[in-house]
Amino acid sequence: MNKPAPQITPTGRPNPVDIVRASLKRRYARERRFRWLGATAVLIGLLCVVLLFADIILKGYTAFQQTYIRLPIALEAESIDPEGTGARAAIEDADYLALIRNALFELFPEVRDRQERRLLTSIVSVGAPNLVREYVLAHPDRIGTTQEIWVPATADIDMLMKGHINRDLPEAERRVKDQTLGWIDRLAAEGRIAKRFNTPFFVNGTSREPELAGIAGALMGSFYTLLLTLILSFPIGVGAAIYLEEFAPRNRWTDLIEININNLAAVPSIVFGLLGLAVFIGFFGMPRSTPLVGALVLTLMTLPTIIIASRAALKSVPPSIREAALGVGASSLQTQFHHVLPLAMPGMLTGTIIGMAQALGETAPLLMIGMIAFIVDIPQGFTDMATVLPVQIYLWADSPERGFVERTSAAIMVLLAFLFAMNLAAVLLRRRFERRW
Amino acid sequence: MKQSAIVVAVTLAASSAFSVPAMARDTLYIVGSSTVFPFSTAVAEALGRSKKGIKTPKVESTGTGGGMKLFCAGVGINHPDITNASRAIKASEYETCQANGVKEITEVKIGFDGIVIANSKTSGRWDLNLKDLYLALAKDVPDGKGGFQPNPYKKWNEVNPDLPDLKIEVLGPPPTSGTRDAFVELAMEGGCNSISEIKALKKTDEKKHKAVCQGIREDGAYIEAGENDNLIVQKLIANPSALGIFGYSFLDQNTDKIQGSKVNGVEPKYETISTGQYPISRSLYFYVKNAHLESFPAIKDYVTEFTSDKAWGPNGYLADKGLIALPDAERKAIAQKARAFTPMEKPSH
Numbered sequence: 001m002n003k004p005a006p007q008i009t010p011t012g013r014p015n016p017v018d019i020v021r022a023s024l025k026r027r028y029a030r031e032r033r034f035r036w037l038g039a040t041a042v043l044i045g046l047l048c049v050v051l052l053f054a055d056i057i058l059k060g061y062t063a064f065q066q067t068y069i070r071l072p073i074a075l076e077a078e079s080i081d082p083e084g085t086g087a088r089a090a091i092e093d094a095d096y097l098a099l100i101r102n103a104l105f106e107l108f109p110e111v112r113d114r115q116e117r118r119l120l121t122s123i124v125s126v127g128a129p130n131l132v133r134e135y136v137l138a139h140p141d142r143i144g145t146t147q148e149i150w151v152p153a154t155a156d157i158d159m160l161m162k163g164h165i166n167r168d169l170p171e172a173e174r175r176v177k178d179q180t181l182g183w184i185d186r187l188a189a190e191g192r193i194a195k196r197f198n199t200p201f202f203v204n205g206t207s208r209e210p211e212l213a214g215i216a217g218a219l220m221g222s223f224y225t226l227l228l229t230l231i232l233s234f235p236i237g238v239g240a241a242i243y244l245e246e247f248a249p250r251n252r253w254t255d256l257i258e259i260n261i262n263n264l265a266a267v268p269s270i271v272f273g274l275l276g277l278a279v280f281i282g283f284f285g286m287p288r289s290t291p292l293v294g295a296l297v298l299t300l301m302t303l304p305t306i307i308i309a310s311r312a313a314l315k316s317v318p319p320s321i322r323e324a325a326l327g328v329g330a331s332s333l334q335t336q337f338h339h340v341l342p343l344a345m346p347g348m349l350t351g352t353i354i355g356m357a358q359a360l361g362e363t364a365p366l367l368m369i370g371m372i373a374f375i376v377d378i379p380q381g382f383t384d385m386a387t388v389l390p391v392q393i394y395l396w397a398d399s400p401e402r403g404f405v406e407r408t409s410a411a412i413m414v415l416l417a418f419l420f421a422m423n424l425a426a427v428l429l430r431r432r433f434e435r436r437w
Numbered sequence: 438m439k440q441s442a443i444v445v446a447v448t449l450a451a452s453s454a455f456s457v458p459a460m461a462r463d464t465l466y467i468v469g470s471s472t473v474f475p476f477s478t479a480v481a482e483a484l485g486r487s488k489k490g491i492k493t494p495k496v497e498s499t500g501t502g503g504g505m506k507l508f509c510a511g512v513g514i515n516h517p518d519i520t521n522a523s524r525a526i527k528a529s530e531y532e533t534c535q536a537n538g539v540k541e542i543t544e545v546k547i548g549f550d551g552i553v554i555a556n557s558k559t560s561g562r563w564d565l566n567l568k569d570l571y572l573a574l575a576k577d578v579p580d581g582k583g584g585f586q587p588n589p590y591k592k593w594n595e596v597n598p599d600l601p602d603l604k605i606e607v608l609g610p611p612p613t614s615g616t617r618d619a620f621v622e623l624a625m626e627g628g629c630n631s632i633s634e635i636k637a638l639k640k641t642d643e644k645k646h647k648a649v650c651q652g653i654r655e656d657g658a659y660i661e662a663g664e665n666d667n668l669i670v671q672k673l674i675a676n677p678s679a680l681g682i683f684g685y686s687f688l689d690q691n692t693d694k695i696q697g698s699k700v701n702g703v704e705p706k707y708e709t710i711s712t713g714q715y716p717i718s719r720s721l722y723f724y725v726k727n728a729h730l731e732s733f734p735a736i737k738d739y740v741t742e743f744t745s746d747k748a749w750g751p752n753g754y755l756a757d758k759g760l761i762a763l764p765d766a767e768r769k770a771i772a773q774k775a776r777a778f779t780p781m782e783k784p785s786h
Contacts, residue, residue: 092489118752126754130486166693173558173692208479208758285515287462289495374478376485376493377464385464385495395498398665399475400686400759405667 056416060409066198066211067158068150069124069187071103075136077144091136091143096129100151107192108183116179123180125152127200127212150196155210155403157184161195164402175402201410205376206392210403213396215411217378221291221371221386222360222418228295228382229302229359234352236299237306241348244307245314246336265304272301273365281369289370289385297365302355309351313344346433353426357419363390389415462514465494465735469504469521472550472615472684473721476755477521480743483754484735487742491735496521501615509534512728518736522722523550523615528784541727541780545740546771547749549761551685551710551718552620553697554607555670557677563698565600567716570700571628572596573605574659576652579634588654608662608669609653609682616666619719620682624700626650627716670695685710685718686759710761711751721760727778737776744772 077084080094101121105111111120128151135149136142152158159165160176161184171178187193204214248254276297280286286293317340325335366372372391379386387395389411396408467477478496485493499507501522508520509530526544534542554570556563572578572588573596580586593600610617629650630636639646653659662669666683670691673681680698685705688697697705701716709715723743730736742748749755751762762768 126483126486169693175690175692208475208482288515289497370497372498374474374481374496374498376482397667398471400666400684400690402690 056409056412060406060411060413062162063201063406063410064198065162065195066200067153067161068194068196069153069157070148070150070192070194071100071124072106072146073099073103073132073149074106074146075099075143080136080143086140088137091140092133094133094136096132096136099132100124100128107187119177119180120183123154123157123183125154125211126209127207128152150194152200152211153193155401158211159402160184161193162406164406201407205378206374206387206395207376208374210399210401210407213404213407215389215392215414217375218387218389218392218411219414220379221294221375222388224291224379224382224386225294225298225388226356226360228291229298230352230356232295232299233302233306233355237303237352237355238310238348240303241307241310241314242336242341245311246340247332261304261307265308268364269301269362270364270368272297273368275300276365277368287383287385289373289375289387290383291379291386292382293369294366294371294386294388295382297369298359298362301362301365302352302359305355305358306348306352309354310344310348313347313351314340316347317343343435346429349429350426353422353429357422357426360388360418360422361390361415363388363394366391389418464492465519465733465739466517467494467496467519467521467723468499468507468517469497469519469723470501470523470615470721471498472523473521473547473723474498475686475758476547476721476760477723479755479758480739480748483748484739484742491738494735494739500613505530506533508724508726509537509539511537512539512726514732516726518726518729518733519739520724522724523619523719525720525722526724526781526784528786531783539726539728541778543725543727543740543775543778544781545723545725545744545775546763546767547721547723547743547760548755548763549710549718550619550721550759551705551715551761552616552623552682553685553688553705553717554680554682554700555673555688555695555697556680557673558694558696560677561601562696563600563680564702565698566597566631566701567624567628568631569593569597569600569628570624571632571650574607574653575625575629575649576654577649579632583634585649588656588658591658603678605658606660606676606679607658607682608660608672608679610666611661611663616682616684620717621651621653623717623719625653684759685761689759707756707761711764718761724781725775725778727780730778740775740778744768744775 076099079098081087081090083090101117104120104124105117108120111117131151132149135147153161156165156175157180160167160181165174165176167174167181176184184193200212201214203216204212205217206215207213244254244257276293280293280296281288286296321339321343322335325339326332330338363372366388371387372395373385373387374395375385375387377384393408393411393415396404396411465481467481469477474496481494481496484491497504497517501524504517504520504522505526508517510516526542531542534540554563554565573590573593575588577585578588578590590596590605592602593605594602596605609620630639635646635649638649662672662681666687669681669683670687673679674694681695685697688695688705689707703709703715705715705717710718725736725740745753746768747753749760749762749768753762756762763771
């Protein structure tokens with residue numbers, strides 16, 4: 001296409017229409033380039049997310065199953081309840097490990113050597129006796145019979161069954177030796193070994209043994225911490241926002257406060273942990289490693305987020321609403337609480353949920369107040385020692401046992417599920433209640 | 438309007454100022470080294486499982502130095518009962534303890550931990566000596582003219598012609614890690630003292646000697662891979678020409694994928710570390726606050742469990758976790774002293 005030469009108007013200047021036409025193609029190209037760049041950026045972002053999720057899910061999905069071994073355990077009356085009283089204490093005290101060992105030796109009568117017998121016993125998890133104890137406590141009438149009970153296998157066997165241990169390697173380089181392999185194969189041929197849903201993962205506290213480790217302790221810790229954070233930070237944050245936005249005079253002091261709140265939102269979270277250590281633990285003497293202190297620290301951290309979001313929500317309520325309310329004789333407080341606040345609430349809740357989601361994923365400030373710890377017992381309240389989900393993930397990721405690799409990924413999946421749910425709630429709340437003017 | 442402002446301000450102040458009285462504690466409180474953490478938690482869990490009426494102790498992973506600081510801060514329920522350490526207590530830490538009323542401390546040596554230099558199984562096994570490691574990883578090396586120059590070596594065969602023609606690429610822990618401290622102390626210092634002109638420097642200029650021996654290069658040949666040793670293992674599998682530095686327990690768990698390099702001709706194995714033949718190994722400890730024994734009798738159960746052969750013996754459950762047991766006679770002597778809670782003397786340095 002030939003570019004028409006700019007026509008010279010009688011005044012001697014080029015015609016503006018021609019100038020625009022000449023640049024048109026270039027400007028369209030520029031727009032296309034920008035769109036293309038934007039689309040690429042989004043695509044790269046999405047690709048990273050997909051890769052991350054695929055990696056986590058591929059590594060972690062096996063953790064939702066756990067290898068169990070079915071053993072014919074003779075629940076002999078003379079070793080569980082020798083006096084025949086049926087007393088709970090007696091049943092609790094019995095030596096269930098011995099029963100499990102006897103069941104294994106029955107299955108493999110040819111294993112007689114002491115060392116070999118130890119090796120044979122080690123295919124069953126150290127948590128198995130507890131499981132058998134629970135079983136007997138639940139069914140005391142079955143004492144004296146032989147029951148087929150599924151007990152968890154040790155983590156190495158679990159890894160073998162899930163294909164994480166290569167059988168073709170020389171024996172010295174494998175954690176599961178040839179002899180054990182033989183036993184496992186025989187158990188598998190007899191249908192005595194199977195992968196079942198990993199309930200312990202959801203009901204147990206953490207453990208040093210991967211097959212017994214669960215996230216219930218960390219989940220409850222996260223629950224108590226977040227609940228208290230919400231109870232503390234929502235009223236304080238919304239109250240501060242209403243005061244600053246609607247009541248406070250505009251002067252140097254409120255400007256200073258405003259700048260400080262914005263700055264606080266950008267402070268690295270570990271600084272809040274140091275503050276928590278010095279103030280809450282050092283000065284007020286609150287117990288270390290508890291959801292109480294964790295929540296106070298996270299409250300400090302999320303407050304700026306909530307205040308900023310709440311102020312933005314208040315700002316978006318049109319002044320006409322306030323004026324109308326004041327016009328029909330409402331007091332300032334009535335105007336705020338009857339008219340402005342309900343309209344601003346969706347925005348405030350969105351900000352709060354995002355703040356909470358941030359708090360849910362936080363580890364750094366909790367390091368300073370002792371929540372990065374090995375705590376087996378599931379916390380029952382705000383002052384029990386606890387850890388939280390991201391901390392549990394961090395501790396498992398750092399463990400040498402291979403069984404923790406899949407459990408780390410599984411715990412990440414649980415954490416992500418909660419984050420998704422919270423963000424989804426924020427989006428839905430906004431959709432449902434937001435009003436536009 | 439003014440009034441409501443005051444109301445809000447008062448509510449804010451009141452809600453942030455509520456204080457909780459210090460609460461009684463019914464579990465043992467253990468802090469300290471992240472290297473000892475897996476062993477300490479295993480014992481804690483075994484104790485919680487086997488003994489009725491004892492809650493599983495809480496174990497915090499604070500690092501050796503951080504643990505000592507908490508441990509020596511005082512006596513009382515807010516202070517830890519036991520601290521784990523991947524090195525012996527220092528004289529300065531002992532003095533802090535004394536000054537804060539932590540008078541009697543029982544020292545328990547629990548075993549050895551080897552630091553391995555490993556690579557992927559898909560390439561050959563390395564045979565290094567401490568001098569090679571020093572020359573490859575130091576920040577400044579002798580320039581042959583009596584002075585020092587920034588480390589010029591880019592490839593292993595420049596350090597030692599017997600080594601392969603590969604880029605120097607070592608993944609290791611960051612300075613905050615106890616493993617790094619031990620590596621610097623055992624491997625780097627050992628290697629640098631094998632060079633006579635640096636050894637002579639120690640007598641004339643100790644400060645310079647320390648700087649020369651302990652500085653690790655920052656030009657990219659030594660890659661700080663974070664505190665997570667699992668990550669180093671994964672990176673080694675992905676990059677067969679790289680070497681990685683981490684604790685023996687990670688090698689023990691991954692023998693199907695990685696192999697430990699020979700150092701001074703000795704392969705890192707359970708036997709060679711326990712006999713002291715393997716040069717890069719250190720002792721692990723824990724320290725007990727005797728003043729807490731009365732209020733927390735569970736300390737005795739913990740120490741008894743830890744020092745029983747089913748835990749720290751060569752066939753115990755801690756050996757499964759990668760702890761390298763002490764020789765039989767030493768174990769017996771230490772167990773006896775530990776169970777009697779014989780307080781330690783002031784360390785010499």
